[in-house]
Amino acid sequence: xxxxxxxxxxxxxxxxxxxxxxxxxxxxxxxxxxxxxxxxxxxxxxxxxxxxxxxxxxxxxxxxxxxxxxxxxxxxxxxxxxxxxxxxxxxxxxxxxxxxxxxxxxxxxxxxxxxxxxxxxxxxxxxxxxxxxxxxxxxxxxxxxxxxxxxxxxxxxxxxxxxxxxxxxxxxxxxxxxxxxxxxxxxxxxxxxxxxxxxxxxxxxxxxxxxxxxxxxxxxxxxxxxxxxxxxxxxxxxxxxxxxxxxxxxxxxxxxxxxxxxxxxxxxxxxxxxxxx
Amino acid sequence: xxxxxxxxxxxxxxxxxxxxxxxxxxxxxxxxxxxxxxxxxxxxxxxxxxxxxxxxxxxxxxxxxxxxxxxxxxxxxxxxxxxxxxxxxxxxxxxxxxxxxxxxxxxxxxxxxxxxxxxxxxxxxxxxxxxxxxxxxxxxxxxxxxxxxxxxxxxxxxxxxxxxxxxxxxxxxxxxxxxxxxxxxxxxxxxxxxxxxxxxxxxxxxxxxxxxxxxxxxxxxxxxxxxxxxxxxxxxxxxxxxxxxxxxxxxxxxxxxxxxxxxxxxxxxxxxxxxxxxxxxxxxxxxxxxxxxxxx
Numbered sequence: 001x002x003x004x005x006x007x008x009x010x011x012x013x014x015x016x017x018x019x020x021x022x023x024x025x026x027x028x029x030x031x032x033x034x035x036x037x038x039x040x041x042x043x044x045x046x047x048x049x050x051x052x053x054x055x056x057x058x059x060x061x062x063x064x065x066x067x068x069x070x071x072x073x074x075x076x077x078x079x080x081x082x083x084x085x086x087x088x089x090x091x092x093x094x095x096x097x098x099x100x101x102x103x104x105x106x107x108x109x110x111x112x113x114x115x116x117x118x119x120x121x122x123x124x125x126x127x128x129x130x131x132x133x134x135x136x137x138x139x140x141x142x143x144x145x146x147x148x149x150x151x152x153x154x155x156x157x158x159x160x161x162x163x164x165x166x167x168x169x170x171x172x173x174x175x176x177x178x179x180x181x182x183x184x185x186x187x188x189x190x191x192x193x194x195x196x197x198x199x200x201x202x203x204x205x206x207x208x209x210x211x212x213x214x215x216x217x218x219x220x221x222x223x224x225x226x227x228x229x230x231x232x233x234x235x236x237x238x239x240x241x242x243x244x245x246x247x248x249x250x251x252x253x254x255x256x257x258x259x260x261x262x263x264x265x266x267x268x269x270x271x272x273x274x275x276x277x
Numbered sequence: 278x279x280x281x282x283x284x285x286x287x288x289x290x291x292x293x294x295x296x297x298x299x300x301x302x303x304x305x306x307x308x309x310x311x312x313x314x315x316x317x318x319x320x321x322x323x324x325x326x327x328x329x330x331x332x333x334x335x336x337x338x339x340x341x342x343x344x345x346x347x348x349x350x351x352x353x354x355x356x357x358x359x360x361x362x363x364x365x366x367x368x369x370x371x372x373x374x375x376x377x378x379x380x381x382x383x384x385x386x387x388x389x390x391x392x393x394x395x396x397x398x399x400x401x402x403x404x405x406x407x408x409x410x411x412x413x414x415x416x417x418x419x420x421x422x423x424x425x426x427x428x429x430x431x432x433x434x435x436x437x438x439x440x441x442x443x444x445x446x447x448x449x450x451x452x453x454x455x456x457x458x459x460x461x462x463x464x465x466x467x468x469x470x471x472x473x474x475x476x477x478x479x480x481x482x483x484x485x486x487x488x489x490x491x492x493x494x495x496x497x498x499x500x501x502x503x504x505x506x507x508x509x510x511x512x513x514x515x516x517x518x519x520x521x522x523x524x525x526x527x528x529x530x531x532x533x534x535x536x537x538x539x540x541x542x543x544x545x546x547x548x549x550x551x552x553x554x555x556x557x558x559x560x561x562x563x564x565x566x567x568x569x570x571x572x573x
Contacts, residue, residue: 010480011380018375022390025448029393031416032405044414094296101289102282113300118561119308120509122530123550126543127310128303150299180288209398211512212530216538227400231516234404241408248401259396263389266396270453271460 029252036060036245043241059246069250071222072229077254079141079214079225080207083148084200090150092196095158096188100170110159113152122212129216143217144225148207154199160272161195162188198269201262208255226251315547324541337548347549349524350532353439354553357528358507358560361443365503366496368451373458374484388459392452399449403516406445407432410517432518435525442513442526450506454499461495462488497568501561508557529553 031050035043036059038052063069098110128147129138137143169191173183189196211227218224224232230247237243259266315337317323323330341347372391376384394402409416410431418428431441465488473483489496511530514520520527520535529549537546 014375014378014380015382018381018387021372021375022387025391025394025452027416028402028405028409028448029397031409032402035408043408044411046414046419048414048416048419050416090295090299093292097289097292101285101292103286103289106289116304116308118505118558119304120505120550120554120557122509122511122533123311123547123554124304124307126537126547126550127307127314129538130543131303131307131310146299147303150296150303152300152304155296180291184292205396209396209400211400211515212534216534227398230398230404231400231512234407234516244404245408248398248404251401252397255396255398256393259393260389267388267392267456270456 032245032248032252035242036249038242040240040242043245044239059240059243060250062243063246063250067233068222069229069247072224072226073250075141075218075223076208076225076227079144080204082141082145083207084203086145086149087151087154087203088196088200091154091199092158092189092192093184094150094155096162096184098155098159099162099165100167100188114156117152125213125216132217138217139219139223141223144207144214147213148203151203154203157199157269157272158192158195161192165191194265194268195272197262198265198272201258201266202269204258205255311547311550314544315551317544319542319544319547321541324543333544337545338552340545341548341552346524346527347529347532350527350529351552351556353525353527354508354510354529356439357443357446357510358504360440361446362500362503362507364443365447365451365507366454366500368447369454369499370458370496372451372455373462374488376455377459377462388456391455394449395452397449399512400516402449403445403513406441406448407517410441433522435523438518438522438526442510442517445517446507446510446513450503454503457495457499458492461492465491493568497564501564504560504564505557508553508560 034049034051037055037057038049039054039056040058042049042053098106132138132143132147135142137146169187170183173187178186208225209227210225211231214225214228215231218228221229221232226247230244230251233247234244316332316334318331318333318336375381376388376391378384381387408414410418412418412428412430412433415431417431418426422428429437431437469487469491470483473487478486509530510528511534514526514528514531515534518526520531530553533546533549533553536542536549
């Protein structure tokens, strides 16, 4: 540590690079916010403006009055919450089964599921579309929710977490005569709280930010999620830079806030997924 | 009365059943159906009337291999993977080393700032970057003009469109791998560095002979995940260039989407999806193989 006083030059370099990197990472987001508050046309001026000459919220109001943004916001929120809640339940039960019950073929089954992670989701999309069409689920919330209700990655994350919890806890509960579902619900779920929060953030962000599948399965504009609506609007309103930036802010802001508040859990999740993978 | 072992097995399967059923129906079944579909001429007529469906063997695959557009999409995707992947991994590692450096104060703040693009919505930031790349009013050209660089038509110039998309993609996702690298770096025991310093090793030697070898498994994981993800590039070209100009940003997944869901050539599109899958699998095997050879 005594070396630190002599090494101010490397420290300066490290902080300079970090500051430059952080600025490059944040600049597009900062400009998005600034441009969304500019009077119409100001984002297309030369030299480019970094800050609005007068702050206006008219583009945000226009999104809700002239365009159907409230609807998209509702769709995105509903889908993200529904998939998160249901998949958390289903994945945690499966992860619990893989971690704490012994049955024939368990490990081979788990290995098989992990190996399937290399199959890109796009391979499934065409038949999945046809399958959901048979069930009448195209252009419904179910078309997004049902295929997202179980995820191999989610099961994996829960299993890894539960492996570290001693079996003796469960045995004690069984001695007391608790039923298996009771044990899961009142012992395992509370024990898993941190990893469940992590998985909840992952899932919520994943559904909120997803683009390709909602684009395919939600065909009517009243069903669009924010990203699908935004991609669609950005074609029609390509000239309305400030309006599009306001739309981008509203799409990005909820998930950024969620991340900033729960960042500890999110980062821990990436590390767990990364280390054990 | 059933024995405890049988009871455990039954309970295990019961907890597993919902997830297994869903994964079987909505993942494994479609994968197999996609393979079957790729050997048929499933098109818009078959969508209306399944009687029109015909088995055509490998015709879709042969047709793909003879399609100039498919080869262009393949080439563009390879460009994106081969240039964008390593660039992203290198920047992630650099950022992780800086954030994790023992010289750094306030590393949590830097980490959050560098990570923030990861949680943003790809479509939204792609829309933002489209304006940043504007040849006349865009911030990027303005910044470059301060250094005397002539304006570049980033998304309109066939030679610049793919680099522009790569730059945006790297900005968006390097933070994710940075976190994994930070975790890997923190797993390296500090006494190793202390011993090396006592032996007079400089910073580069410490990096080369301690950090890099011990980061090996993390590095492999990050490289594989990044490569697999980059092979699937779709939303960036969809939003920013629609595959243009002159198909220079048409990716395999974008081609699959257009063929399958715009023109309803679902048999043909399934074949394209399987070629992509085969390529991802082959590239994954190759990386694992190289790694094994490297470590032995």
